[in-house]
Amino acid sequence: MRSNRDAIRAAQDSPSGTAHAVPPVTPAAPDGPNAQAVAEGVHPAAEAATREPAVTRLPCPPPHRLEGCAHADALSPAERYGELFVRVQASGIFADSKTFPDCLPLAPPEEILARYQRQRDLPGFSLEAFVAEHFARSTVPDSHYVSNPDQSLREHIDSLWPVLTRDPIDHPPWCSLLPLPHPYVVPGGRFGELYYWDSYFTMLGLEASGRHDLVRAMADNFAYLLDSYGLVPNGTRSYYLSRSQPPVFTLMTELFEAQGVEPPHAYLPHLRTEHAFWMDGAERLCPGTAHRRAVRLPDGSLLNRYWDDHARPREESFLEDVVTAHRGDRPAHLVFRDLRAAAESGWDFSSRWLDESAPGTPASLSTIRTTAILPIDLNALLWHAETRLATLCERAGDADGAARYAAMAHARREAIERHLWHPELGAFVDYDWHRGARRQCLTAATVMPLFVGLASDEQAAAIGATLRARLLAEGGLATTCVRSGEQWDQPNGWAPLQWLAIQGLRRHGDEALAHEIADRWLSTVAGLYRREYKLVEKYRLRRKGRHALGGGGGEYPLQDGFGWTNGVVAMLLQHYPEHPAAGTRAGVGANGN
Template identity: 25%
Template sequence: MTDHPVERALGAETFARLRARLRETNALIRERGIREYEGRRLVTGYSSREFYDWDLYFENLYLAAFGVAEFCRSNLEAFLARQLVNGFTARTLLKIRPYQQFKPFLAQIALLYCRQTEDWSWPDGALWERLVRYLDYWFWYCDFDKNGLAVWDSADHSGMDNQIRRAGAYGEQRVEGVDLNCYLLRELEAMAILAERRGDAPAAENYRAHARGLRETAGRVFWDDGAGFFFDRDERSGERIRVKSAAGFIPLWTGAASPEQAERLVKEHLANPAEFWLAWPVASWAADEPDYGQELHDWGCNWRGTTWIPVNYMLMHGLIRYGFRELAETLARRSLELVLKNPATREYYNAETGAGLGLDPFWGWSNLGCLMLPELLLGLDPTDQERPFPAGWAAGLFELPFTEEKP
C-alpha cells in the first residue's frame, strides 16, 4: 500500500482495518447480494432477498466507489417494468405495499448511472416516459390539498418504520414529510439534468422551475421559527407535527435550508447532546421525545433513537454544504469508528452504546460509513448531481477492485 493522505489521516492500523472490512463487504455483496430476478441481475443489501427503494440509491453510491454501475440500471428497469398505467411504481418487488410509491430516488439513481458511465442515451423511449410518469404520480396522487407538497402513506412508507407519531400509521396518507419533499426536490433537479442531456430544454426548465417553487414552499411551510426546526405537516389539520426526527435535518443535504435556518438547526438541535448528538451520533429521534428508545420493537426496525448510517451520510455532506466542516469530520470519524468497532457491519446501531442492531451481517447501505471520512478528506461528494462523478475512486485508493476474490 502506497503512502496516501487518507492513509496518513486514518493511521496505518485503521486504514488496514478499513480495507479488510471493505474486502469482506464486497465479497458478501458478490456472493449474497447479487440475485437473479425475472432475467435480470439485481443487487440487494438484504438476506430476505427483498429489493427496496431508497436502499437502492445508497447501495449504488457505495458500489459506484468501486466502479460498479450496472445495478443502477438493472434494478431501476426492474422496478419500472412493473409500473401501473397511472405511474404508480411500488417501492418493493416481492411483497407489494399498496399506495406506497417508490420513494423519490429513481431519477437520482438514473442520473447516478449516467454520471458514472457517461452514457446519456439512457433512459430512453418508453423507459423515460415511465420515469416521467413515476414522478408525476407523486404530485398528482399524493398531494390532496394541491399545495405542492406530497404526503407519505405512513411512517412505514417513509422508510423510518416506527416514526408513526410524525409520519402517520399505515394507510393514513396525511403527513407532508419534510424528508419526502426534500427528496422530491432532488428528483426534480435530477430530471432537469437528464432532460437537458436528452436535448429537451423546455422540459429541463420546467423541472427546474418546479424545483425552485418546491424549495420555497418547503422552506416556508415546514420551518418553525420558534423551535428552530423543520417539522412535518398534517395535511388535514394544516398544523405542523411538532416531533423532532432526523427527517428534520434532510433540508441540509438538499440545500432547502437558508443559512440562518441551518445555523439554528445545527447548533440548537443536531449538535445538541440532549437531543441528537448522542455518544454515537446521529440519533434518528430526539432523546427528549417521550417515546424515544434504543431497544424498541413495536413496528419494523427501530427509528426512534437509533443511528442509521445513510442518515449520517446525507448529513455529513449537508454539514459541509453549510460550512460546518469540523462537525462533519467528527461525524465521519464517529461513523467509521461505529462500523469498525462491531465485528461485522450492521443494519443500524444503538446510539448510546454503539452496539450493532438488525441484520448481521449486513452488506447494504451501512457500508457508506466506511467511505464517509475518505470522501470528506478527498473533497468528494458523489451526491452532488452537478459535479463530475469520481467513479471507482475507492477501488483505486484501497487497491481493491470489486471483482477481487483473493484476500
C-alpha cells in the same frame, strides 16, 4: 380495547376470511381531512369544506398502473389465497409473518385453494401439514460465507458484495418474487429481494468498491420496474406493488453523470414516469383536498405525503398489523393504511408518524396517522427530482417540459419554506395537514434539504446548531429525540441518515460537524465489527461499557448483512481514509472500542 387473542380470533373467524383482517381490495379512493381527520375528532365541522372531488380513475387500477400492463397477473399471496392466507397468517405457524408470503407454491394457487376448501372441515385436518405439503420455504442462496476475522473492515465489506448479489434465475411460478433482468444486491437477513431506497446507499458502497457494473445493473433494474409497473415498488415482491419508497432514483442516475459513462438524459423517460406516479391526481385537486400522494393545502400549495393503495394489513406483517389495529379505538382500515404509508416512508416505525396530541408517554403505534403528515424528506426529494427533470428536459431540447418542471420546483420550494421550515426550532419539520400545523418533533429527516441543496446557507447553519444540541449522540446522529420502542427512534442510529447528514453539512461548509458525525458513526460500526465480525442493519448510539451494540426495537430481530450499512461505511472510509475504523480487525478496535 380488545386483547391480542380477540384480534387473532377476528381474523380466523371472519366468514370470508377477510372481513376483519383483510378488507376487500378497491381502487384508491380520495381521502380528505373529512375522511380521516374527522374520524379522529380533528375537524368536527369541516365535512362540506373538505370533501374531496370525484376524480377519474386510471384505466389500469393500482398497483398495475399502466394500461395493458403485462404484469397484471402479479397477484399478491393474500389475493391468490384469500381465506387460506388469513388463516395461515393468524395461526402462528411461522414465527415471522414474512415467511408465508415468500413461500413457493408447489401447485397452481387456484388448485391449492380448492384443495384447502375441500379439506378444511374434515376430521383431523392439520393446517400446518397442509401448508408443508403445498408450499416450500424460500431459502437464502447458500454462499458458504464465513466472516474472516483477519480482514479489515473495508476488506470485509468488499468480500460481502458477492454474498449479497443475486443473479436473475428461472422465476419460480406463482411466487411473490418479481422477476428482474439484471443482477442486484439485497440488504441481507430476512430481506432477500431488491429494496428501493436501501439500494441507493448500497450503490454508494459499490461505487467505492469499484463495482460500477453492479451499479449500472441495479439502475437498469429500477428502470425496468418503472417501465413494467409505473412505479418502483417498496421491494420486488408482489405484495409491495401498492406502495413505493422515498424517490431516490434521481440520485441513482446522478451517480452515472459523476462517472461520465452514461448520457444524463438516458433515464429521462423513467424519471418522468416516477414523478407522474407521485403526482397522480394533483392537477384535479381543489384547495384543502388530496388524492393518493398529492395534497393541495387551503392556500393552494401542492405538497406530497406517503400513501398505500390498500387499506388492509401488510401481508409481510399481517399479524402485527391486526394486533396494532385492535389495540386502538380507530377504525381498523385507517390504521392499516397509515401503517402501510409509514412502510412507504422507509421509517417503519417511528414516533414521527404517531399522534402528538397526547402528552406524557410516547403514543401507541395504533395512533399512527402517516397520511395526515406531509414529510420534509419526501418533499425535498421531489423538489430535487423536479429540478433535475427541468435540467434534463432542457438538455434534451424539451423547452416546455423544462419550464413546467422548473415551475413545479419553484412552487414546491415556496410551499416548503412556508409550511415546513420551523424558525424557532431551527429545523425543517413535517406538516400535519389535517390539523393545519407544523409537527413539533425534531427528526433527522431535517437534513434532507441540506443534502439535495434546497436549504439556504442560513438555514443550514441553524440546522447544524440544532443537530449538535439535540441529535448528536455518543455513537453518531440520532434519528429522533424520542424513546418509543420503535426502531426509527432513540437509541438507534441508521446508516442512511448518517450519510445524508454528513454530506448535507459538507455541502454547506460545516466540515467540523460532518467529521464529528462520521467519526462517531465509524467508531460505532467498527466497535461491533471488532467484537462480532459483522455489520448490521442499525446500531444503538449508546454503548454498554466500551462495547458498541446493534440496534433494537421494531417488528423483527436485528438483521445482519447489511446492504446500506456496508455502502455508507465504504464511502465514508473513502472520504476519511485516515479514520482508525479503516484498519479495524479482530482484537484491534477503533478509538479504543
